Amino acid sequence: MSRVKVALIQMRSGTDPERNLDDAEAMIREAAGQGAKFVLTPETTNLVQKDTQRLFETLKSPVEDPAPIRFARLAEALKIDLLAGSFALLGADGRAVNRSHLFGPDGEVKALYDKIHMFDVEIGGGESWKESANYKPGDRAAIADAAGMKVGLSICYDLRFPYLYRRLAQAGALALTVPSAFTRPTGRAHWEVLLRARAIETGSWVLAPAQGGRHEDGRKTWGHSMVVGPWGEVVGALSGDDPGILYAEIDAEEALEARRRIPALSHDREITGPGKPA
Numbered sequence: 055m056s057r058v059k060v061a062l063i064q065m066r067s068g069t070d071p072e073r074n075l076d077d078a079e080a081m082i083r084e085a086a087g088q089g090a091k092f093v094l095t096p097e098t099t100n101l102v103q104k105d106t107q108r109l110f111e112t113l114k115s116p117v118e119d120p121a122p123i124r125f126a127r128l129a130e131a132l133k134i135d136l137l138a139g140s141f142a143l144l145g146a147d148g149r150a151v152n153r154s155h156l157f158g159p160d161g162e163v164k165a166l167y168d169k170i171h172m173f174d175v176e177i178g179g180g181e182s183w184k185e186s187a188n189y190k191p192g193d194r195a196a197i198a199d200a201a202g203m204k205v206g207l208s209i210c211y212d213l214r215f216p217y218l219y220r221r222l223a224q225a226g227a228l229a230l231t232v233p234s235a236f237t238r239p240t241g242r243a244h245w246e247v248l249l250r251a252r253a254i255e256t257g258s259w260v261l262a263p264a265q266g267g268r269h270e271d272g273r274k275t276w277g278h279s280m281v282v283g284p285w286g287e288v289v290g291a292l293s294g295d296d297p298g299i300l301y302a303e304i305d306a307e308e309a310l311e312a313r314r315r316i317p318a319l320s321h322d323r324e325i326t327g328p329g330k331p332a
């Protein structure tokens with residue numbers, strides 16, 4: 055058994071990318087100082103800006119934005135695996151992308167992942183989101199080694215689409231990352247249950263660093279960063295929405311053991327029946 059210490063950074067990112075990166079860096083350094091070998095930050099670590107015009111005034115292309123290179127150097131200096139849960143960046147076609155970067159201890163990029171499922175919803179209480187108006191969705195699942203095991207990447211609203219996690223787990227992922235900025239109403243109602251369900255149905259560690267609290271742009275997020283074990287138990291969670299660091303120890307062998315006990319991942323069947331509605 056080899057346990058690996060992980061650290062989930064909970065943030066309250068604002069509208070100034072440089073300040074957000076400074077805040078993230080301070081907590082990443084703190085976590086590495088505490089012995090964490092895999093450190094994860096939430097969705098849109100570099101920028102939470104719901105005003106479309108200001109968003110596009112602030113976004114930079116992947117080569118011009120200092121965030122990726124800064125995180126790469128940090129991973130290298132601290133000799134850690136580092137998941138930037140996501141950076142909001144300006145894509146080649148003028149739309150934004152919501153992109154996770156997994157950096158390794160040599161500063162190399164081990165995986166890139168663009169959020170696939172767009173949060174286009176009207177959740178009631180006057181809250182509605184149309185992520186696809188500004189962001190271009192990805193279409194490619196991503197997996198890479200970190201913390202001594204294969205890790206599958208996802209972002210936030212992806213959490214509601216179990217087929218993605220099944221695919222990642224069947225491709226060998228033993229840990230699944232879900233950096234998020236959940237709304238408060240859906241966080242209260244669904245966050246823990248969905249994270250635990252993804253862990254149970256795939257026999258995987260689930261690592262979910264979150265944005266939390268009232269952000270500079272007025273938006274409110276749920277926080278409650280969480281680590282779930284492969285048997286579905288909550289191994290650790292932050293109790294609220296303030297910035298902070300959640301530590302846990304994870305172990306590939308525990309995920310393999312859960313899959314030996316319930317080998318559901320290998321029991322998929324071809325089925326016929328009602329198709330997807332047009």
Ligand SMILES: O=C(O)CNC(=O)[C@H](CS)NC(=O)CCC(=O)C(=O)O
Pocket residue numbers: 097098101102103104173183185210211212214235236237240241244
């Ligand atoms: O736009 C940004 O600044 C950062 N991106 C987000 O916050 C994204 C898209 S709006 N949020 C979610 O996916 C929340 C999902 C959620 O809350 C649920 O599934 O219930």
